[in-house]
Amino acid sequence: MTRPDSAVSSASRPDAVFGAQVVRPGVVLFRLWAPSVDAVGLELDGAPPRPMEPQADGWYALELPCAVGTRYRYVLPDGLAVPDPASRAQDGDVHGASIVTDDPSTYAWQHPEWRGRPWHETVLYEMHVGLAGGFVAAARRLPALAALGITAIELMPLNDFPGRRNWGYDGVLPYAPDARYGTPDELKALVDTAHGLGMAVMLDVVYNHFGPDGNFLPRYAAPFFRDDVSTPWGAAIDFRQPPVRRFFAENALYWLSEFRFDGLRLDAVHAITSPDWLDELPAYLYSRVDRSRLIHLVLENELNAAHRLSEGYSAQWNDDGHNVLHRLLTGETEGYYEDYREQPARLLATCLGEGFVYQGQPSLHKKGKSRGEPSAHLPPTAFVLFLQNHDQVGNRALGERLVRLADARALRVAVGLQLLCPQIPLLFMGEEVGARTPFLFFTDHRDELADAVREGRRGEFAHFAAFSDPEQRARIPDPNAASTFESSVPPQAPVDADGVAWQALYKQLLQVRAQEISPRLPGARALGAQAVGEAAVTARWRLGDGVVLRMDINLGAEGAEVPSFDPARVRLLWAERGGAPWVQASHDQGVSPPFSIRVWLMEEATS
Numbered sequence: 001m002t003r004p005d006s007a008v009s010s011a012s013r014p015d016a017v018f019g020a021q022v023v024r025p026g027v028v029l030f031r032l033w034a035p036s037v038d039a040v041g042l043e044l045d046g047a048p049p050r051p052m053e054p055q056a057d058g059w060y061a062l063e064l065p066c067a068v069g070t071r072y073r074y075v076l077p078d079g080l081a082v083p084d085p086a087s088r089a090q091d092g093d094v095h096g097a098s099i100v101t102d103d104p105s106t107y108a109w110q111h112p113e114w115r116g117r118p119w120h121e122t123v124l125y126e127m128h129v130g131l132a133g134g135f136v137a138a139a140r141r142l143p144a145l146a147a148l149g150i151t152a153i154e155l156m157p158l159n160d161f162p163g164r165r166n167w168g169y170d171g172v173l174p175y176a177p178d179a180r181y182g183t184p185d186e187l188k189a190l191v192d193t194a195h196g197l198g199m200a201v202m203l204d205v206v207y208n209h210f211g212p213d214g215n216f217l218p219r220y221a222a223p224f225f226r227d228d229v230s231t232p233w234g235a236a237i238d239f240r241q242p243p244v245r246r247f248f249a250e251n252a253l254y255w256l257s258e259f260r261f262d263g264l265r266l267d268a269v270h271a272i273t274s275p276d277w278l279d280e281l282p283a284y285l286y287s288r289v290d291r292s293r294l295i296h297l298v299l300e301n302e303l304n305a306a307h308r309l310s311e312g313y314s315a316q317w318n319d320d321g322h323n324v325l326h327r328l329l330t331g332e333t334e335g336y337y338e339d340y341r342e343q344p345a346r347l348l349a350t351c352l353g354e355g356f357v358y359q360g361q362p363s364l365h366k367k368g369k370s371r372g373e374p375s376a377h378l379p380p381t382a383f384v385l386f387l388q389n390h391d392q393v394g395n396r397a398l399g400e401r402l403v404r405l406a407d408a409r410a411l412r413v414a415v416g417l418q419l420l421c422p423q424i425p426l427l428f429m430g431e432e433v434g435a436r437t438p439f440l441f442f443t444d445h446r447d448e449l450a451d452a453v454r455e456g457r458r459g460e461f462a463h464f465a466a467f468s469d470p471e472q473r474a475r476i477p478d479p480n481a482a483s484t485f486e487s488s489v490p491p492q493a494p495v496d497a498d499g500v501a502w503q504a505l506y507k508q509l510l511q512v513r514a515q516e517i518s519p520r521l522p523g524a525r526a527l528g529a530q531a532v533g534e535a536a537v538t539a540r541w542r543l544g545d546g547v548v549l550r551m552d553i554n555l556g557a558e559g560a561e562v563p564s565f566d567p568a569r570v571r572l573l574w575a576e577r578g579g580a581p582w583v584q585a586s587h588d589q590g591v592s593p594p595f596s597i598r599v600w601l602m603e604e605a606t607s
Helices: 135-148 184-196 242-258 275-286 306-310 319-330 335-340 344-354 390-394 408-420 447-459 482-486 497-520
Strands: 021-024 027-033 041-044 059-065 071-075 124-127 152-155 173-177 200-205 225-231 234-237 263-266 296-299 315-317 383-386 424-428 525-531 536-542 548-554 570-577 596-602
Touching (some): 124 135, 135 497, 173 242, 200 242, 200 296, 242 263, 242 275, 306 315, 319 335, 319 344, 319 383, 344 536, 408 497, 408 548, 497 570
Parallel strands (some): 124 152, 124 424, 152 200, 200 263, 263 296, 296 315, 315 383, 383 424
Antiparallel strands (some): 021 027, 027 059, 041 071, 225 234, 536 548, 570 596
């Protein structure tokens, strides 16, 4: 979904209206949408500002002889100098000057023949580039991940944020790779390296809010935000404004074209108050693409808007799947897990058989408000299934991973379910080696904002029983402490025998998926699933070649009965019981023992 390589020429970014554009060698066009002020100056390398020329509809522009590498800022009538909101690179942090960057065609791609991978082959690995050591260090990790069976890396947001450490969701300059991670060319090299290993690269982008520090847009472009709608992070972005729509559409195209990302994960789109923009985005991108490339758009959406998954978007993160599995693995029922308190096995069956659990029912956590749309008509590959991710681990007070929360036998069953069912699996960095390090919420704010973030973070957990007392909440790590970031760095390789066993499990399961499941996923559809015990489910899917995939899963300590079948023309793909290989699995008809999983391929449908 990007422009053909031939279209990215010395004319720089011909469709772009935001940012400093090299229009011909040695000449740069600067543009800024600033409808809230009556004048704008352009400061180059600290020299006195030059007045920009007013244009229609609140735009200002100035074309000047200018070298790549020039530092520039826009100067408002009150003297405030601000970075370019579409800066491609920053000199330091978000409060510093923007940098005129090279023409995008100057990077020498080592794998220009890469055209992506089909979605059904996807095994995602979510990575925080900062915890990986930056762009160069992250690239060095890729061969080991490819050998494990990962086919796509998903990078958490990496555009410029305030300070030295951040999850990335506090970004304020959506076009600029954060300088702490490396240069734009080093990011391109990371993507290029992945392509050489046969791996796609997705990028998490945030189009629903700006961070609390370094966002100067309200000073000169107040219409960028709504004054009548708020989000959990402040005033909603006003997608009713054509320049705002264009700003983010261009941003999506920028990452896909100039950095050759293979897709985008759109964060929390339920907080985008003009959903018609989401309807338009795929068409905008597809109309500007080299059709030989495979690009995928993935949503995070609390609304479970199933209709979008057949209208240009490849898949949605399946929070329902995670939440019910977490409930079964840990027994937790506080917070949003209260929606999965009752009959969790039945809810898991719904997830496996229909995709979403919530398809229009009222949510207890949302105070009775209904959530979701019917999803049973969608293919299983329209859902990204995970046991852990940055949200689900990092939004815990102490950032514990499942290896610290769940019975290892049940967790192994859940991993088998995740990696062998037809939904698209996503792993969170570190889980493949059984990392016991936490993943904590970390920032690098200063002064009053740092205090507000720390106290706000602790206040979020006041209604949880374990943190109801102020002394208990004081144990929650300070997001701004360097130690909070440092303790979140996961190991790159197993550190003990348990880690070796986890890594072996993931590798074996991903080999089975690559050989037996992924090739059969085009055309797959669910045949149904049912709860057969308090923590046991059996599920079936008709795969694209007509073979039936059956899974019998028991995450609990009590055995259960499962439907029997004719053992003729049936092949067992995987079986575990009690955390070890289940050698008699083929002979134990009609039972699902505690902490067990069996995965079968059947040439004929079961009764």
